[in-house]
Amino acid sequence: xxxxxxxxxxxxxxxxxxxxxxxxxxxxxxxxxxxxxxxxxxxxxxxxxxxxxxxxxxxxxxxxxxxxxxxxxxxxxxxxxxxxxxxxxxxxxxxxxxxxxxxxxxxxxxxxxxxxxxxxxxxxxxxxxxxxxxxxxxxxxxxxxxxxxxxxxxxxxxxxxxxxxxxxxxxxxxxxxxxxxxxxxxxxxxxxxxxxxxxxxxxxxxxxxxxxxxxxxxxxxxxxxxxxxxxxxxxxxxxxxxxxxxxxxxxxxxxxxxxxxxxxxxxxxxxxxxxxxxxxxxxxxxxxxxxxxxxxxxxxxxxxxxxxxxxxxxxxxxxxxxxxxxxxxxxx
Numbered sequence: 668x669x670x671x672x673x674x675x676x677x678x679x680x681x682x683x684x685x686x687x688x689x690x691x692x693x694x695x696x697x698x699x700x701x702x703x704x705x706x707x708x709x710x711x712x713x714x715x716x717x718x719x720x721x722x723x724x725x726x727x728x729x730x731x732x733x734x735x736x737x738x739x740x741x742x743x744x745x746x747x748x749x750x751x752x753x754x755x756x757x758x759x760x761x762x763x764x765x766x767x768x769x770x771x772x773x774x775x776x777x778x779x780x781x782x783x784x785x786x787x788x789x790x791x792x793x794x795x796x797x798x799x800x801x802x803x804x805x806x807x808x809x810x811x812x813x814x815x816x817x818x819x820x821x822x823x824x825x826x827x828x829x830x831x832x833x834x835x836x837x838x839x840x841x842x843x844x845x846x847x848x849x850x851x852x853x854x855x856x857x858x859x860x861x862x863x864x865x866x867x868x869x870x871x872x873x874x875x876x877x878x879x880x881x882x883x884x885x886x887x888x889x890x891x892x893x894x895x896x897x898x899x900x901x902x903x904x905x906x907x908x909x910x911x912x913x914x915x916x917x918x919x920x921x922x923x924x925x926x927x928x929x930x931x932x933x934x935x936x937x938x939x940x941x942x943x944x945x946x947x948x949x950x951x952x953x954x955x956x957x958x959x960x961x962x963x964x965x966x967x968x969x970x971x972x973x974x975x976x977x978x979x980x981x982x983x984x985x986x987x988x989x990x991x992x993x994x995x996x997x998x999x
Contacts, residue, residue, distance in 0.1 A: 682699065682831040701912070704885050709926070714854060720910065726889035727904020733805070736751075752883045763882075
C-alpha cells in the first residue's frame with residue numbers, strides 16, 4: 668500500500684520538513700511554488716520529450732491574470748486563480764499548436780520566440796501589466812464564507828499552509844496523469860514518435876494536451892507567486908524565468924515528478940544560501956550546475972536512486988533511461 672502512495676508521501680514529507688528546517692515562511696512557499704512550475708515543465712520534457720523555453724509565458728500570464736482580476740475587477744481570489752489556470756491552459760494550447768509543427772532545434776527556437784513575443788507584449792501593455800514597474804498592490808485576502816474566515820492568509824506561514832495544500836492536490840493529480848494510459852502514451856511518443864504514430868496514436872493531439880496541462884500548472888504557480896509577493900513583476904514573464912524553471916527540472920531529474928520537487932528545492936535554497944556568501948553568487952551557482960551536468964546526468968533523483976540500489980543490492984536503471992516501473996506512482 669505504501670509503495671502505491673510513495674511519491675505523494677515523499678511530497679507530503681517535504682511540505683512538513685520545510686517549516687521545521689526553514690525560518691522564513693516566504694522562502695518555504697517559494698520552494699513549493701517553483702516545484703509546481705517544475706512539475707509542469709517535467710511533463711513536457713521528461714514525459715513528452717519536448718524541450719520548451721516558453722514556460723515563463725505561462726508563469727507570467729498566471730501572475731498578471733490574477734493580479735488584474737484582483738486589482739481591477741475585485742473578483743474573489745478562488746475565481747481569479749481558476750481563471751489564471753484556464754488562461755494558462757488556453758495560451759499553452761495556442762503556443763503548442765505552433766511549436767509542435769517543428770522538431771528539435773526549430774521547436775526550441777519557436778518556444779523561445781514566443782517567450783520573447785509575450786515579454787514585449789507585457790512590456791508595452793503598461794495599462795494592464797504596469798510595464799517595467801509590474802503590477803503592484805495585489806491583495807491577499809483570507810478565504811471567507813458568509814463573512815466568516817475559513818482559511819486565514821495574513822502571515823507567511825498561513826499562506827504557506829494554503830500553498831502546501833494546493834501543491835499536494837496538484838501533485839496527486841499529476842501522478843494520476845503520469846500513471847494513466849495518457850501518461851504511458853506520452854512516454855511512447857518520447858521514446859519513439861514514429862512508431863507511436865504508426866500504431867495509430869495522434870501525436871499532435873497528445874502533445875497539445877500535454878502542453879495545456881503544463882501551461883495550466885505553470886500558470887497556477889505564477890498566480891500563487893503573485894499572491895505571495897503582492898506584485899506581478901515583468902521578470903515573471905522573461906525568458907530567464909523559462910530558463911530557471913528548465914534548470915530546476917534538469918537538476919532534479921526528468922521523467923520523475925518528485926524529482927522536480929527536489930530540483931526546485933535545491934535551486935531555491937542554494938540560491939538563497941549562496942547569495943549570503945558572495946554578491947556574485949550566480950557564478951557559484953553556475954559551477955554547481957556544471958557539476959550537475961557533468962556528473963549527475965539523471966539529476967538528484969538519479970543520484971539518490973543509485974545510492975538506494977547500492978544499499979539494497981538492486982540493479983539500477985541505465986543512466987539516462989527511465990525505469991517506468993520505478994518512477995511512476997498512483998496516489999489512489
